[in-house]
Amino acid sequence: MPSLSPNELSILLLEPSDTQRKIIISHLQQEGVSSIQTATSIGEAKAIISRHRPDLIASALHFTDGEASDLLQYINNTPALNDIQFMLVSSECRREQLEIYRQSGAVAILPKPFNTEHLVTALNSTIDLLSHDELDLSHFDVHNIRVLVVDDSRMARNMIKRTITNLGMQLITEAEDGAQAIQLMQDTLFDLVITDYNMPSVDGLALTQYIRHQSQQSHIPILMVSSEANNAHLSNVFSAGVNALCDKPFEPQLVKKILYQLLEE
Secondary structure (H helix, E strand, C coil), rough: CEEEHHHHHHHHCCCCCCCHHHHHHHHHHHCCEEEEEEEECCCHHHHHHCCCCCCCEECCCCCCCCHHHHHHHHHHHHHCCCCCEEEEEECCCCCCHHHHHHHHHCEEECCCCCCCHHHHHHHHHHHHHHHHCCCCCCCCCCCEEEEEEECHHHHHHHHHHHHHHHCCEEEEECCCCCHHHHHHHHCCCCCCCECCCCCCCHHHHHHHHHHHHHHCCCCCCCCCCCECCCCCCHHHHHHCCCCCCECCCCCCCHHHHHHHHHHHC
């Protein structure tokens, strides 16, 4: 399928500040985006979405009638809206305040002010998630790859599934944490495990250790995704047996490159 271009994207910009709206619209137009609707509140955004479903919502953090997380949760809980991508644009830099957006499947988190590179990456990630770009593998039929996705966040699992489905993977099993993943692996063979790091009960590190030392699938490739992927304390996951580490939110093209390397080795 031919790749989309920015001028084919439909974007809803949710921003209460007139000044910030004008600045962001200008940046979007410079990148070729022409279909831009605007809203200043969560309620107005919901009304617009009910009439016309955009490809991407670019949203500020705080509104008089709620938070951006309220809208994101509404989208994720409404099946007909699940394919709308969400991008946060905020001056907030505290990790604990942004964690919900990392875990909820936001396609990007842009700082205020953002630069052209930030915006282009976010637009390209949106295009990748709306396009189908199957992995071309020598040793596997991508449609037959059995993937176990492990994350305690349903919204994060949905984001992962959306990304790998666009790469052609169709046989996807979900686990809500490492303990459930271990149970599944005792009865089912998989070709790939994609797991979160921070999970209750059995986390991603403990799951990796189980797979490498106690399971019958000790050589299976493991991709770990985490909102803390850039933190030094995660360096120990490689010695435990993780093959690759990817940050949340992740870029679909980076995930494609990583999975190609893992599955072609």
